[in-house]
Amino acid sequence: MESFEQLLTESTRIHGHLCAGQVIGVRMAMAGLQRIGIDDPKGADRKKLYVLVEIDRCATDAIQSVTGCSLGKRSLRWVDFGVMAATFVNLKNGDAVRVTAREEARALSEAYCPEIVDKYQRQLEAYKVMPLTELFLFQDVKVSLRDCDMPGRPLRRVQCQQCGDWVQDCREKEQEGHTLCRACTGERYYEVLQAR
Numbered sequence: 001m002e003s004f005e006q007l008l009t010e011s012t013r014i015h016g017h018l019c020a021g022q023v024i025g026v027r028m029a030m031a032g033l034q035r036i037g038i039d040d041p042k043g044a045d046r047k048k049l050y051v052l053v054e055i056d057r058c059a060t061d062a063i064q065s066v067t068g069c070s071l072g073k074r075s076l077r078w079v080d081f082g083v084m085a086a087t088f089v090n091l092k093n094g095d096a097v098r099v100t101a102r103e104e105a106r107a108l109s110e111a112y113c114p115e116i117v118d119k120y121q122r123q124l125e126a127y128k129v130m131p132l133t134e135l136f137l138f139q140d141v142k143v144s145l146r147d148c149d150m151p152g153r154p155l156r157r158v159q160c161q162q163c164g165d166w167v168q169d170c171r172e173k174e175q176e177g178h179t180l181c182r183a184c185t186g187e188r189y190y191e192v193l194q195a196r
């Protein structure tokens with residue numbers, strides 16, 4: 001794998017700015033990959049790796065940048081829990097580690113780089129050098145992944161019997177004998193004003 005500095009430069013370029021989230025995300029991803037035995041996430045190991053992120057914040061871009069996993073490749077899944085955590089799965093042997101950013105790291109960061117006055121700048125620099133155990137909690141976990149969630153061609157495409165949209169990857173719902181898309185089961189996030 002590339003060095004921390006190289007990976008941080010790359011993620012900062014993709015994300016658009018350097019921030020504490022980039023530092024956290026790069027270190028989280030590097031530590032997660034190391035713990036599941038993935039050395040070359042964008043090369044030889046790219047088909048062995050699956051990542052679930054629990055938040056859509058700055059660090060998520062860094063995790064994507066370091067791992068090479070993405071929504072489009074279906075190797076990255078966003079689980080909308082709002083927790084600064086990600087789980088790295090080795091699909092080859094099932095090894096998985098969930099890495100959570102520790103809340104205490106914010107306060108602990110004050111012991112590092114005390115010469116930096118600005119709190120956010122200090123956190124950013126401190127997160128670069130703090131020991132992993134102060135930054136993160138590591139949990140060995142077992143992740144159940146459905147075939148419908150894996151990379152590769154869609155296993156199923158069905159048409160919603162109400163609106164006609166086509167639903168892939170087993171995301172349809174059965175309701176009173178009808179096959180429906182999630183929007184038609186009440187999860188619609190938009191209101192159609194006009195079709196054109």
Ligand SMILES: [Zn+2]
Binds near residue numbers: 018021058
């Ligand atoms: Zn950011």
Ligand SMILES: [Zn+2]
Binds near residue numbers: 161162183
């Ligand atoms: Zn529908």
